[in-house]
Amino acid sequence: MQILRAQELGMCFGVRDALAVLDREPAPADVTIHGELVHNPEVLALLDRRGFHRSGEAGRAVPATPVVAVTAHGISDRERAALLAAGKRLVDTTCPLVRKAHDAAQALAGEGRRVVVLGKRDHVEVRGLTDDLVAPIVVGGLGDVTTWPDARLGVVCQTTTQDEVAQELLAAIRRRNPHADVRFVDTVCAPTKARIQALLELLPHVDAMVVVGGHDSNNTRQLVLRAEHHGVRTCHVAHARELHADWFAEVRRCGLTAGTSTLPKTVEEVHGWLVRLAAGRVKHSA
Numbered sequence: 001m002q003i004l005r006a007q008e009l010g011m012c013f014g015v016r017d018a019l020a021v022l023d024r025e026p027a028p029a030d031v032t033i034h035g036e037l038v039h040n041p042e043v044l045a046l047l048d049r050r051g052f053h054r055s056g057e058a059g060r061a062v063p064a065t066p067v068v069a070v071t072a073h074g075i076s077d078r079e080r081a082a083l084l085a086a087g088k089r090l091v092d093t094t095c096p097l098v099r100k101a102h103d104a105a106q107a108l109a110g111e112g113r114r115v116v117v118l119g120k121r122d123h124v125e126v127r128g129l130t131d132d133l134v135a136p137i138v139v140g141g142l143g144d145v146t147t148w149p150d151a152r153l154g155v156v157c158q159t160t161t162q163d164e165v166a167q168e169l170l171a172a173i174r175r176r177n178p179h180a181d182v183r184f185v186d187t188v189c190a191p192t193k194a195r196i197q198a199l200l201e202l203l204p205h206v207d208a209m210v211v212v213g214g215h216d217s218n219n220t221r222q223l224v225l226r227a228e229h230h231g232v233r234t235c236h237v238a239h240a241r242e243l244h245a246d247w248f249a250e251v252r253r254c255g256l257t258a259g260t261s262t263l264p265k266t267v268e269e270v271h272g273w274l275v276r277l278a279a280g281r282v283k284h285s286a
């Protein structure tokens with residue numbers, strides 16, 4: 001079996017920088033990570049071992065610790081103000097590209113547009129984006145698109161939305177709202193686009209794909225869906241321990257990619273397992 005890695009894969013600069021900021025925190029026991037830093041169990045276990053507290057989801061109760069870490073997914077200005085008013089010191093690891101999406105949404109609202117966010121309604125990034133807006137609309141799929149009474153609409157995306165999905169939803173919004181002036185700002189982040197593009201280049205050359213990343217990770221799921229959509233058998237694992245030799249029995253060329261919150265170490269462990277499998281050093285079940 002041959003193993004082909006995507007040209008761009010794994011951890012993005014936004015998550016890497018967020019982890020580096022937390023790494024410099026001298027007293028993790030004083031810090032609550034407000035919401036999941038990333039949807040990746042390996043990363044979360046690492047932070048737990050260092051002694052950080054975790055508050056589950058942002059937007060809920062104010063954490064008890066004196067320091068609160070805002071995750072790469074960001075929070076609303078409203079929530080930031082509430083945390084500061086409660087006397088918390090904020091360690092802000094909001095990704096600059098999420099910040100850019102917030103700025104774009106605010107600018108569209110400033111133009112008198114009702115803002116439409118393309119993304120998952122319950123995702124922490126989308127909640128952060130919408131909490132500062134008046135009557136925002138969240139569109140997670142074609143079923144959410146309808147005719148709105150507004151004469152001016154402004155559309156942005158959750159940063160990990162697939163380009164193709166965003167374009168499809170945008171076209172539907174325009175179709176259902178011919179009376180409206182619709183302005184779209186593409187806020188899909190460059191690392192997400194690069195990983196999708198690298199996957200698309202790899203797919204014609206493989207008969208199976210392994211995608212590494214958290215099972216709740218939006219961008220990892222997008223990589224899986226894209227590979228499956230192209231008819232390539234796809235195995236989604238959070239870490240090497242989830243791999244099974246039997247799955248690869250007929251595979252001749254296996255592609256490898258990973259979501260933006262996957263630790264480099266996890267990618268290398270999966271790659272190492274595949275290399276050992278190809279060399280006949282991993283047993284199939286009897």
Ligand code: SF4
Pocket residue numbers: 012013014015072095096097098159160189190191192219260
């Ligand atoms: S996926 Fe994109 S927006 Fe999210 S942290 Fe990474 S670079 Fe930033």
